[in-house]
Amino acid sequence: MRRLQGALIGFGFIAEKGHLPAYQAASLDLIAIADTNAARRELAHAAFPNARIYDGHEALIAAEARNLDFVDIATPPYMHAKIAHAALDAGLHVLCEKPMAVTTDEARSMIEHALRAKRVLFPSHNYKHAPVIRAVAKVLDEGRIGKVHHVTLDTFRNTHARGVKEWRESWRREKKFSGGGIAMDHGSHTFYLAFDWLQSYPTSITAKMSTAAETGYDTEDTFSAHIQFPTGTAVAQLTWRAGIRKVIYTIHGEKGAIRVEDDDVEVSVMGDPNGKPVTWKVTEEKIASDWMDASHTIWFRSLFERFQAAIDTHDYAGKDAQDALRCVELINAAYASAADQSRERVLSGSDAAPPLAPPSVRNVRNINVKPVNGRTNGNGHANGNGVNEHKKASLGS
Numbered sequence: 181m182r183r184l185q186g187a188l189i190g191f192g193f194i195a196e197k198g199h200l201p202a203y204q205a206a207s208l209d210l211i212a213i214a215d216t217n218a219a220r221r222e223l224a225h226a227a228f229p230n231a232r233i234y235d236g237h238e239a240l241i242a243a244e245a246r247n248l249d250f251v252d253i254a255t256p257p258y259m260h261a262k263i264a265h266a267a268l269d270a271g272l273h274v275l276c277e278k279p280m281a282v283t284t285d286e287a288r289s290m291i292e293h294a295l296r297a298k299r300v301l302f303p304s305h306n307y308k309h310a311p312v313i314r315a316v317a318k319v320l321d322e323g324r325i326g327k328v329h330h331v332t333l334d335t336f337r338n339t340h341a342r343g344v345k346e347w348r349e350s351w352r353r354e355k356k357f358s359g360g361g362i363a364m365d366h367g368s369h370t371f372y373l374a375f376d377w378l379q380s381y382p383t384s385i386t387a388k389m390s391t392a393a394e395t396g397y398d399t400e401d402t403f404s405a406h407i408q409f410p411t412g413t414a415v416a417q418l419t420w421r422a423g424i425r426k427v428i429y430t431i432h433g434e435k436g437a438i439r440v441e442d443d444d445v446e447v448s449v450m451g452d453p454n455g456k457p458v459t460w461k462v463t464e465e466k467i468a469s470d471w472m473d474a475s476h477t478i479w480f481r482s483l484f485e486r487f488q489a490a491i492d493t494h495d496y497a498g499k500d501a502q503d504a505l506r507c508v509e510l511i512n513a514a515y516a517s518a519a520d521q522s523r524e525r526v527l528s529g530s531d532a533a534p535p536l537a538p539p540s541v542r543n544v545r546n547i548n549v550k551p552v553n554g555r556t557n558g559n560g561h562a563n564g565n566g567v568n569e570h571k572k573a574s575l576g577s
């Protein structure tokens with residue numbers, strides 16, 4: 181099979197530390213790179229001497245479109261839509277970093293353009309490729325906690341993520357480049373996981389946010405939201421002012437619950453729900469997922485495989501792209517709610533959102549999940565030291 185030829189637009193932190201190593205491992209060839217910053221272009225050349233280097237996406241697309249199958253957009257969000265439209269106009273597939281766009285109109289027009297052009301638009305929703313998140317998907321697929329009706333998603337960061345120092349390290353705090361603060365930067369990861377776990381798209385949101393006065397930035401550093409779905413509720417909180425870097429997710433079903441804390445997964449399955457007291461069988465597992473490595477290199481390998489599969493199957497604006505649109509819509513609805521004394525915002529198209537087909541990532545069955553202290557049994561489950569089972573009893577029902 182012919183190897184796909186691609187170009188990177190924006191050679192910053194995530195392109196260099198996350199995408200590039202994944203290209204080297206995947207069956208995709210990187211033949212060109214564009215960056216508007218001269219120092220970054222020099223570094224791009226040093227890292228990838230065989231790639232042709234350009235000072236912007238226009239020059240790259242004009243010179244290289246006929247040699248390319250796709251572009252990979254890794255600039256800050258303010259440019260995502262513009263570059264995606266230029267690439268689609270040139271007949272190229274588009275892989276795009278999150279958030280796919282800054283506004284709902286931009287995201288929707290990208291999807292419409294991809295469908296018209298018959299080219300794939302695929303967002304970099306890499307958290308769903310984290311080994312620990314894949315393990316959660318497997319527990320849900322097996323029905324071990326039953327139908328999910330409530331999830332909580334906490335993202336704690338002790339600072340905003342920094343971009344490369346050669347350009348604007350703190351662009352995430354400047355709305356004109358980022359489109360917003362932590363909700364715009366990290367909300368996509370939070371929300372597409374909630375969509376997968378609750379198996380539907382949200383119908384309304386109420387949100388609140390704040391910015392520490394001393395920072396002088398025009399984007400929020402702390403955000404919380406209550407989100408209603410046809411199938412249940414999600415409660416999310418995100419902050420760049422935490423005392424630790426950590427994600428904590430909880431997923432609640434009719435027969436039990438899952439707690440994820442970075443690499444740790446705890447699955448609690450209820451015994452007899454009418455028992456007095458109700459008891460839970462608790463399984464704890466540690467699944468190395470490199471949460472502390474902000475480049476998330478290993479997650480990108482499997483994401484690139486999904487991008488390639490979408491190209492092979494002509495899935496031009498599939499579930500991931502639809503998720504990306506819903507994420508952008510939700511983030512902007514949250515901002516509108518927060519600006520209006522947290523008044524509930526109803527989401528457009530909510531009553532047209534049917535329960536989703538199983539998330540595409542759940543179709544990737546051969547998960548290479550490696551527990552830290554144990555052996556895998558080939559299905560991503562740890563044996564021996566990796567699993568720790570014990571019983572918990574509730575005080576009431």
Ligand SMILES: NC(=O)c1ccc[n+]([C@@H]2O[C@H](COP(=O)([O-])OP(=O)(O)OC[C@H]3O[C@@H](n4cnc5c(N)ncnc54)[C@H](O)[C@@H]3O)[C@@H](O)[C@H]2O)c1
Binds near residue numbers: 190255305306351476
């Ligand atoms: N999926 C993830 O886990 C993850 C992690 C980090 C960043 N990201 C996303 O990746 C994107 C980039 O983030 P980053 O941390 O790598 O930022 P960065 O600041 O490190 O890199 C951005 C690069 O884009 C270049 N650039 C700026 N404007 C440009 C333009 N108009 N054309 C071409 N190049 C331009 C800059 O010179 C810089 O080299 C953002 O959308 C961010 O949200 C995703």
